[in-house]
Amino acid sequence: MEQELLTVSVSQLNHYIRRVIDHNGYLKNICIQGELSNCKRHPSGHIYMTLKDDNSVLRAVMFRSDATALRFIPEDGMKVLARGRISVYEPGGVYQLYVEGMEPDGEGALYAAYEHLKKKLEAEGLFDADFKKPLPAFPKVVCVVTAPSGAAIRDIINVLRRRWPLAQVKLFPVLVQGDGAAAEIANAITQLNLHQLGDVMIVGRGGGSIEDLWAFNEEIVARAIFSSKIPIISAVGHETDFTIADFVADMRAPTPSAAAELAVPDITKQKTQMLACYNILHTMVQQKITLARTKAQQLINHPAITGFSDTLAEKRITLDTLQKESHRSLLAYIEKKQHAFSLQVGKLDSLSPLAALNRGYAYASLPNGTLLQSVNQLAPHTAFHLRLSDGQVHCLAETAEKN
Numbered sequence: 001m002e003q004e005l006l007t008v009s010v011s012q013l014n015h016y017i018r019r020v021i022d023h024n025g026y027l028k029n030i031c032i033q034g035e036l037s038n039c040k041r042h043p044s045g046h047i048y049m050t051l052k053d054d055n056s057v058l059r060a061v062m063f064r065s066d067a068t069a070l071r072f073i074p075e076d077g078m079k080v081l082a083r084g085r086i087s088v089y090e091p092g093g094v095y096q097l098y099v100e101g102m103e104p105d106g107e108g109a110l111y112a113a114y115e116h117l118k119k120k121l122e123a124e125g126l127f128d129a130d131f132k133k134p135l136p137a138f139p140k141v142v143c144v145v146t147a148p149s150g151a152a153i154r155d156i157i158n159v160l161r162r163r164w165p166l167a168q169v170k171l172f173p174v175l176v177q178g179d180g181a182a183a184e185i186a187n188a189i190t191q192l193n194l195h196q197l198g199d200v201m202i203v204g205r206g207g208g209s210i211e212d213l214w215a216f217n218e219e220i221v222a223r224a225i226f227s228s229k230i231p232i233i234s235a236v237g238h239e240t241d242f243t244i245a246d247f248v249a250d251m252r253a254p255t256p257s258a259a260a261e262l263a264v265p266d267i268t269k270q271k272t273q274m275l276a277c278y279n280i281l282h283t284m285v286q287q288k289i290t291l292a293r294t295k296a297q298q299l300i301n302h303p304a305i306t307g308f309s310d311t312l313a314e315k316r317i318t319l320d321t322l323q324k325e326s327h328r329s330l331l332a333y334i335e336k337k338q339h340a341f342s343l344q345v346g347k348l349d350s351l352s353p354l355a356a357l358n359r360g361y362a363y364a365s366l367p368n369g370t371l372l373q374s375v376n377q378l379a380p381h382t383a384f385h386l387r388l389s390d391g392q393v394h395c396l397a398e399t400a401e402k403n
Contacts, residue, residue, distance in 0.1 A: 011090065018088035021095060027086035032058065032097055033105060036078045041067075047074060051082060051097065060084075062099035071240055072104060079105040110210050114217050117244055121219070126226045127247045133231040135251060135262065136199045141168045142263050143198035143230070145188045148173035152206040152235070152256040159257050164264030170198060175215070176205035182218035189224040189232070201228065202259045203245065204235030216243040225249055235259030357389035364395075375400040 008016070021027055034051035041047050045064030050057050060082060074080070084099040103111045121127065142160060146152050148171060160169055172188040175181035185203065192198055203225065205213070215221065216236045225232050225248045234249035235256040246252040253259035357363075364372040365385050372384060378397045386393040 010093065014088060014090040014093050017095075018090055022087055024086075029083070030086060030097075031081055031083045032060075033081055034058065034079070036074055036080055037076050039074050039076050039078075047099075049074065049099075051080075059089075059094060059096035060099050061096060062102065066100050070102060071242060073240075074102065081105050104210075110214065110217075114210075114244070117217065117219055117222070118247065121222055121244065121248065126222060131226070133229075133250045135231050135233070137265065139164075139167050139199035139264060141170060141198040142260075143170045143172060143192050143201045145172045145174055145185060145192070145201060145203045146205050146256070147176045150206060152204065155255075155257040156202060156235075156260045159260035160264055163261065163266045165267065167264055177208070177212045177215055181215035182221050185215060186218075186220045186224035189221075189228055193227075193229050196230075198230055200263050201230045201232045202235055202253075202256070202263055203232055203249070204253070204256050204259060205237070206256065207238040207241060213237050213241060213243055216245040218244075221245055222248045233259045233262055357387070362386045362388050362393075375402045 032051055034053050037050045037052055037057075039047065039049040045067055047062040047067050049060050049062070051060050052058070062084075080102050081104075082097060082099045083101040084097050086095055087098055088095045125131070144153065144156055146156070153171065157169060160167060172192060174184040174188050176185070189201070189203065192201060204216075207213075213236055216234075222244045225234070225245055231250045233251045233253050234243070234245045235253040235258065236243045236245055237255075239254035251259075251262055253262050363386075365387065366372065366377070367383055367385065370377070372378065378384060378400045380397060380399055382397045384395050384397060386395055
């Protein structure tokens with residue numbers, strides 16, 4: 001018995017084959033290794049390409065939503081690992097790979113390690129915005145952790161000197177790739193914090209392959225950045241390069257030059273803003289002064305003030321009169337007291353022993369100043385002094401006779 005022949009349309013067949021393929025679990029999540037060719041980016045953002053090896057080709061498409069997450073630019077001849085699903089494009093009757101993720105071949109293990117650590121640290125909260133520290137507005141010291149030579153440090157220093165020459169730049173030279181690079185970077189961050197050597201820190205290097213940038217994907221560097229009390233700007237690679245350090249840092253810069261621009265303000269703009277503020281303040285002050293002068297003049301011309309001025313003038317005349325009278329009274333009082341004082345001085349002078357000396361008298365005293373009042377105070381050969389009106393005579397007693 002002959003089997004009945006099934007007749008279907010082309011569309012029905014393509015639809016059926018698509019359903020068969022879509023229900024195949026093996027083809028839902030598959031990674032294809034191959035070389036890119038006919039790689040074209042559509043204006044919509046979708047990327048159309050062909051994957052090939054020595055014997056076969058496979059059409060592939062990557063939609064814009066997935067293509068924006070690429071960390072490299074796909075080019076013909078590039079060997080890649082493309083991850084996605086196999087399905088049928090019904091209008092064309094061909095099966096193709098719908099690419100959901102793609103990376104250069106040979107870096108698959110590193111990307112896997114990268115994604116694993118990224119998910120781990122993200123789950124721990126190291127990427128949370130709540131932990132991001134603000135950058136200082138006017139840093140005095142900018143620390144740079146990078147290689148001591150190369151384009152990165154030159155670009156950073158040039159930008160810092162041009163934008164904010166007031167800041168001091170401190171370079172902490174480290175390895176930025178290869179064995180020991182991650183440990184040096186982490187140690188530099190720790191030491192700068194330990195000794196509080198800066199206000200803001202730039203950590204990074206120039207661009208390179210994922211292997212070149214791998215030191216900034218190490219967990220030791222990520223945790224050092226997270227523990228830093230000094231705000232850190234991550235500046236690793238080019239704009240399309242993303243490292244773990246970028247996610248942990250307080251600020252991510254697409255390039256080292258951009259990091260320097262983020263770290264410091266532009267002194268030219270600051271001067272312009274200060275001048276504008278000065279002009280605004282100067283205008284406001286002048287307006288205040290003008291207004292105050294107008295109000296003061298109005299008050300001066302007010303009848304209450306002008307009447308007060310007349311009263312004040314009268315009071316000044318009265319005050320001058322009282323001052324003159326007081327001066328005359330004071331002079332009279334002083335003359336009276338001076339006359340009385342002169343009389344008392346005359347009386348005192350008449351009683352002074354010095355007045356008697358002027359009349360030819362003298363008085364005797366011992367060397368210690370004791371006044372001689374009796375011959376009993378003098379023994380033979382005793383020294384004594386005679387005080388005359390114009391000086392002293394030093395004497396020696398020969399005999400002492402009592403009346």
